[in-house]
Amino acid sequence: MLTMKISSSLIKAYKIISCNxxxxxxxxxxxxxxxxxxxxxxxxFSMLLLIWAVICAASAYGAPAANLWPHWxxxxxxxxxxVDHVDWNLILQxxxxxxxxxxxxxxxxxxxxxxxxxxxKSYLQKMQKIEVSSLNRNEQxxxxxxxxxxxxxxxxxxxxxxxxxRDIDISPGLFSNGPWDVKLLKIEGQEVSLNDIEHxxxxxxxxxxxxxxxxxxxxxxxxxxLPLAFTSQNFDMLxxxxxxxxxxxxxxVSFSRNRLQVSSIYFWFQADFGGSEKGIIQHLKKYLFPExxxxxxxxxxxxxxxYDWKLNE
Numbered sequence: 241m242l243t244m245k246i247s248s249s250l251i252k253a254y255k256i257i258s259c260n261x262x263x264x265x266x267x268x269x270x271x272x273x274x275x276x277x278x279x280x281x282x283x284x285f286s287m288l289l290l291i292w293a294v295i296c297a298a299s300a301y302g303a304p305a306a307n308l309w310p311h312w313x314x315x316x317x318x319x320x321x322x323v324d325h326v327d328w329n330l331i332l333q334x335x336x337x338x339x340x341x342x343x344x345x346x347x348x349x350x351x352x353x354x355x356x357x358x359x360x361k362s363y364l365q366k367m368q369k370i371e372v373s374s375l376n377r378n379e380q381x382x383x384x385x386x387x388x389x390x391x392x393x394x395x396x397x398x399x400x401x402x403x404x405x406r407d408i409d410i411s412p413g414l415f416s417n418g419p420w421d422v423k424l425l426k427i428e429g430q431e432v433s434l435n436d437i438e439h440x441x442x443x444x445x446x447x448x449x450x451x452x453x454x455x456x457x458x459x460x461x462x463x464x465x466l467p468l469a470f471t472s473q474n475f476d477m478l479x480x481x482x483x484x485x486x487x488x489x490x491x492x493v494s495f496s497r498n499r500l501q502v503s504s505i506y507f508w509f510q511a512d513f514g515g516s517e518k519g520i521i522q523h524l525k526k527y528l529f530p531e532x533x534x535x536x537x538x539x540x541x542x543x544x545x546x547y548d549w550k551l552n553e
Contacts (some may be wrong), residue, residue: 303508304435308444311430314373321375322472323383327363328390329469331356336467343489345464347393349400349553360394368427378472381446385454385470387425388437393465395419396458396551404549405458449512449523452505453482461491461503461548480527487527491548498539504547517543 334356337346352360367387372380392405399408411421411433423431442451454475456465463486466478486492486503494501506513506520513520521541525533 304439305511306443307440309436309440311428312372312441313445315377315380316374317376319374319376319379321379323367323370323375323379325363325382325386325469325471327359327366328386331360331363331390331393332465332467332469336465338464338467343485344460344491344552345466346552347396347458347465349393349396349551352397357397360390360397364390364394364425368425370427372427376472377446378475381442382470382472382475384437384442385451388434388442388455389465391424391434392456392458395424402551404551406549443512449509450479450483452509452512453486454479456552458552459548460550460552461505461546462552463492463505465552484527484529487524488529488532493524493528493532493536495535495539499544500536500539500541501544501546504545507543507545517541 331352335348335352337348340346364387367383367390370383372383375383395408395410396402396405402408406418408419409417410419411417413421420435421433423433423436425432438451438455442455453463454470456462458465463482466482468474468478470478492503502520502524506523510516510520513523518541520543521536524536528536
């Protein structure tokens with residue numbers, strides 16, 4: 241709705257400028273043109289304020305709500321099929337630096353070989369041929385998370401070098417930002433985007449807030465990209481460690497001047513963490529180390545939040 245208003249304002253401003261420029265040419269009425277141009281500047285200023293409000297709103301709320309895509313509810317509880325993620329696992333093992341001194345895992349985008357680029361493309365093609373609806377729920381969850389992360393890495397590599405994933409403006413829409421809304425996959429005849437996977441499949445179907453520690457947006461502020469692919473067998477072990485690693489790192493939770501600072505993830509997705517700051521704190525306490533819980537209990541509970549969108553390389 242706001243985007244429609246902005247578009248309408250742009251068109252209106254353009255018509256005003258065009259009409260009054262023609263009036264000047266035809267009638268030489270400089271005083272009238274000066275007055276109308278003043279009104280035009282006021283209108284354009286109002287339009288810019290509206291654009292600024294949209295940007296601020298996007299920054300404040302940060303992400304789409306969970307909105308179920310019914311097609312992907314289909315599954316087979318009796319299925320014994322295991323999806324092969326070995327190609328993605330090998331890429332992660334070769335190019336994820338899990339020992340960076342910052343405590344944030346890095347992906348070595350600049351080092352990836354042409355052979356492994358082709359292997360990643362091949363993996364994405366194979367994943368799109370799988371009949372996801374015939375898998376059991378645990379296999380589906382691992383499938384979607386690995387697919388999301390592999391596609392994200394592939395997008396970065398296709399546009400590398402880049403300072404931030406937000407600079408890859410390939411999504412449709414005048415004010416879209418980043419690659420999250422472009423439909424790059426086709427699965428079971430359905431065109432699928434990164435946002436579809438996260439907000440229309442993973443979040444609404446599993447309702448597991450730990451998913452936020454699994455999907456990786458190629459940014460320093462994001463929970464770590466892991467050096468292993470997720471499977472139905474290792475998910476709980478990997479995801480609980482990923483949650484603890486993130487929450488006990490300063491980009492997840494930190495304390496400064498008697499204030500609690502958390503990742504913006506907890507504000508963008510507050511609905512997944514109890515719907516309130518109290519709910520966020522309860523979640524954090526599940527994973528905080530004892531010394532950090534003690535510090536949390538001693539600071540003001542009113543939170544501030546931040547996020548670092550620089551590329552995780």
